[in-house]
Amino acid sequence: MHRRSIAIVTFGCQMNDRDSEALVGIFLDKGYILTEDIYQADVILVNTCSVRKHAEDRAISFIGSIRKIIEYRQGKNNSLRSVVGLIGCMARSRGEEIFKKMPHVNLICSSAMLYKLPEYAEEILKGDKDRIIDLEDNKREEWFYHSPFRFDKNHAYVVISTGCSNYCSYCVVPYVRGELRLRDPQDIIEEVKKNISLGIKKITLLGQNVNDYYYIYSDNYSGVRILGGEEIKDKNIFSFVDLLKELDKIDEIEEIDFITSHPKNTSRDLFYLMANSKKFKKHLHLPFQSGSDRILKLMNRGYTKDKYLSLVDDFKMIVKGTLSTDVIVGFPTETEDDFLHTKDVLEKVKFKYAYIFKYSVRQNTQSAKLEDDVSQGEKERRHRILLELQKRLSLSI
Ligand code: SF4
Incomplete structure (x- = not known):
């Protein structure tokens, strides 16, 4: 048959x-x-x-x-x-x-x-x-996440949220994957425990922006959520850091990491947890995209170069770990001066890895309404300069 x-x-x-x-x-x-x-x-x-x-x-x-x-x-x-x-x-x-x-x-x-x-x-x-x-855009059926098959028998990716509601102006994710949708923490913890029962000891939590994760309970839980860099105190909120703390209590887990973090919502609480638990990798992927405040505003990223650098200082002081990042060169209207600010961030932070991309127009996004006015040749020049710089810097880490 x-x-x-x-x-x-x-x-x-x-x-x-x-x-x-x-x-x-x-x-x-x-x-x-x-x-x-x-x-x-x-x-x-x-x-x-x-x-x-x-x-x-x-x-x-x-x-x-x-x-x-x-x-x-x-x-x-x-x-x-x-x-x-x-x-x-x-x-x-x-x-x-x-x-x-x-x-x-x-x-x-x-x-x-x-x-x-x-x-x-x-x-x-x-x-x-x-x-x-x-082409429906709905919340997924929860059972889909519990599909037990894993290509890697020692490591499990666990999705905590889908979609994104940040609407960075260049990014197509909110349009193709929908608004941010969150899984119940109990379901996530259950999925992690199921993986542990299969002998998996390394867990990577996945979300387009993991720091956006929160869950609202109606009991008297006292949590803190960081939104747009501001602390929002709400007694009923279960935050991303709370979720990590729950996973940290599971003895059988040997290693936990997560991708991707957005600088605007990354909290010092997270750094203290990463520093104080042996289970967390001492590495953070923290995309900065541009070092120019003007371009960051056009990108709708919700932070400035100084805020980003201050977050990095805190990470280095508290976690004492390594960083990686994403960078876009040639965003519409990016001048040489804007580009030099981006180069400056790479030089100051010294990332272990940097994924450097040339801007390309994505249909339906806000930045698609701006003229893609940095020439291909100029994008390539800036891309090359940053790649060479990063190559040198990563050798020194
Ligand atoms: S770049 Fe990341 S945070 Fe921004 S809209 Fe896209 S997925 Fe969301």
């Missing part, structure tokens, strides 16, 4: 890695086998990223190349139906366009609706439907 098989190709971040893993788990539960041979797979899923143009271009080129595979399968045996699914960020940013232009893509599904994929795949494979597109 033919056992159906699934192949999955993932572009982008750890959030997509975990979504792909969870999907494999729910397809295996339905009796599928996992294959790396996309020529043989009944279901081919391409999990995509829209954060940068380059990532989208790579995914589109890959999806285009799958057409040959479908022709090969159909040439071999006309009765072989296949599912070619485009999922993840690009479903909502480019899905309708790809559905029209690439007839061999017969399934498009937004991040929120991934849990429905086995059902959709079945409908196509059985011939009940030829093509399906689902």
Whole structure:
């Protein structure tokens, strides 16, 4: 008897890695086998990223190349139906366009609706439907997160929130992944404990901005939330730091880390916890994006260069750890002076790693309304200068 098989190709971040893993788990539960041979797979899923143009271009080129595979399968045996699914960020940013232009893509599904994929795949494979597109933006079904399959048997990614409501002006995430949605802390802790029972001792918490995590309880809990750099005291709020404190109490966990932190909501409480527990990696990924206050304002980042540097000073003093960051060069209107402020932050902080990108316009974002007026040549020059600088600096750490 033919056992159906699934192949999955993932572009982008750890959030997509975990979504792909969870999907494999729910397809295996339905009796599928996992294959790396996309020529043989009944279901081919391409999990995509829209954060940068380059990532989208790579995914589109890959999806285009799958057409040959479908022709090969159909040439071999006309009765072989296949599912070619485009999922993840690009479903909502480019899905309708790809559905029209690439007839061999017969399934498009937004991040929120991934849990429905086995059902959709079945409908196509059985011939009940030829093509399906689902771009709904909903809160995910909680059971999707509990899919037990892990590619790495020693380390688990655990999603604490999806989407983002920060609306940084260059970023497409709020549009393609939706507004910030939070999981109940009890569900997160239960998922972590389940992983521990399977022998996993290293946990990475995932969120587009983990520091935005909070949960409102109606009891007398007394917590503090940092919003836009301001402390908001509310007796019913369970914060990201509270969540970490709960995980810190679980003896079997050997290592905890988390990505990604936003400087605007990162609290000194977090640093004290990182410093005082052996379980936390003494490393923080803290994207600063630009060192120019004018550009930071245009980016809607919610902090200034001085505030960022002061946060870094506190981190170094309290945690005594290392830092990494993300930087964008060539944001609209960025002058040489703005760029020199960015260079200055790299020189002052001395990051262990810096992921330096050239600005590219993302559809529907606020910055797409600004003229992309820094020439490609200039973006490349600034990019090169920072890459060379970072290479030298990281050698000294
Ligand atoms: S914090 Fe800003 S850059 Fe990060 S996902 Fe949210 S909108 Fe995008």
